[in-house]
Amino acid sequence: MKDKKNKKANLTLVVIVMMLSTLLILTTLYLTLNFRNRGIKDLVFQLKGGVEGTAPVVVWGVVFANILPFIGIMATLLIPIWIIWKKTGFKTKRSRRIKALYPAGVFILSFVAFYILLDGPDYLKAVFQDSSMIEENYVRPENVKLKFPEKKRNLILIYAESIESTVMNKDLGGGWNYSIMPELEKLALENTIFSNTDKMGGFYQTEGTSWSIAGITASQSGVPIKGFINNQYKSTNFLNGAYSLGDILRKEGYNNEVIMGSKSEFGGKRQFFKNHGNYDIFDLYHAIANGYMTYEDRVWWGYEDSKLFKWSKEEITKLANKDEPFNFVIETVNTHFTDGYLEPGDVQKFPTQYENVHAQSSKQIGEFIEWAKQQDFFENTTIVVIGDHLGMQDNWYQENMVKDYDRSVYNVFINSALPAENNKNRISTTFDMYPTILASLGVEIEGERMGLGTNLYSGKETLVEKMGYKYFNDELKKNSVFYNEQILQDDAQEAITLRKNK
Structure with a gap:
């Protein structure tokens, strides 16, 4: 009974790590493919500042556009785990080691890509490097x-x-x-x-x-x-x-x-x-x-x-x-x-x-x-039109x-x-x-x-x-x-x- 609980807990942990990896990969791909100069610092600002007032159609548009890619990336990442499970049931020492190391390796690689492609160095500048x-x-x-x-x-x-x-x-x-x-x-x-x-x-x-x-x-x-x-x-x-x-x-x-x-x-x-x-x-x-x-x-x-x-x-x-x-x-x-x-x-x-x-x-x-x-007021009025960004x-x-x-x-x-x-x-x-x-x-x-x-x-x-x-x-x-x-x-x-x- 205890072994079953441990296996279930281990499997849940694997799924959570793979979901986090998928989220990192998808965020990196979405921002780099769609936006110029959008990085970690921008994500932090938005998360801290909140998105209250954002048009629902914009929010849901982003969500719907990423549902299938999320499922696809998640499924692709889980394929090796599924194959090993089908072949061994995770009963061998080697398969259990792979089950532990593979998700960790995927997460590390996902985070490194996230950090590099989303201007992590700029983020560190904002944290640790001062300018006068x-x-x-x-x-x-x-x-x-x-x-x-x-x-x-x-x-x-x-x-x-x-x-x-x-x-x-x-x-x-x-x-x-x-x-x-x-x-x-x-x-x-x-x-x-x-x-x-x-x-x-x-x-x-x-x-x-x-x-x-x-x-x-x-x-x-x-x-x-x-x-x-x-x-x-x-x-x-x-x-x-x-x-x-x-x-x-x-x-x-x-x-x-x-x-x-x-x-x-x-x-x-x-x-x-x-x-x-x-x-x-x-x-x-x-x-x-x-x-x-x-x-x-x-x-x-x-x-x-x-x-x-x-x-x-x-x-x-x-x-x-x-x-x-x-x-x-x-x-x-x-x-x-x-x-x-x-x-x-x-x-x-x-x-x-x-x-x-x-x-x-x-x-x-x-x-x-x-x-x-x-209008009568125009003679004494300046009109300025500028893009906000x-x-x-x-x-x-x-x-x-x-x-x-x-x-x-x-x-x-x-x-x-x-x-x-x-x-x-x-x-x-x-x-x-x-x-x-x-x-x-x-x-x-x-x-x-x-x-x-x-x-x-x-x-x-x-x-x-x-x-x-x-x-x-x-x-x-x-x-x-x-x-x-x-x-x-x-x-x-x-x-x-x-x-x-x-």
């Missing part, structure tokens, strides 16, 4: 003298989900063989863009800026999100030591509002916008609570971009009728991976769904801006874009207070958007630098122009005590204690 780069180059925005124009300009800031210059026509400087986003191309040609080439290009994302809330934080605060191990990240006190665009504009008497088609809790966006500028938040919950829609009307991440822009017009009209200037932030969602959300009635003229979703997003943004241009659906870009195209994030500044100068052949990052957005409102910035960003209108060297992208990005991967203690300020003491105990 942020401390030495960070300019505290709260200490920078800012001079606003006598008549303060309104700001409409549109974060276009995953929009990069890659999806623009190659003849204009993009990476596509034809135009799928003609409206955004036209806006870029007729207004100010900051480009890494002499044509249509954009800015680079870096470590800690490659997902939505990270891109938003970097472009409004001039700092990355460093959210793993030594750099504790908890969204309840989102980057207390940062001083952001919303903080500045609120202090200057602006009415701040943000609208998004998802739950604002996702990724800590609610905490960021509340903690930095006390924004009024129009999200899925707001729309339901105020009768714009019912819970059953939900699609994709919450509500589609057609509703987003419809309600944005209504909200902006209310803000424009007030005496104070306004700062209105719009975050689109239809172009989120995987393959985006194609609204009913959207035209399907391109080979892939994601192209058609991009085309519709371009049309919606273009129509919204044309509407804004017809590079698209995450890397296979789609690699399969469709011009070979070896240098991907960058889309940006355009419309009705800026400043002329277009020093805007081509610039090596810039998401951090540089922070002071550049302020400058586009006609704000004079002492020293032309804020956070890790440089005002691109000024022509002053950015940090990546000065240091080189690789060095700058490698330093961002490392632990920063200064960041933990001075910028994060959320469980900073816990972070220090954790590091001392390592």
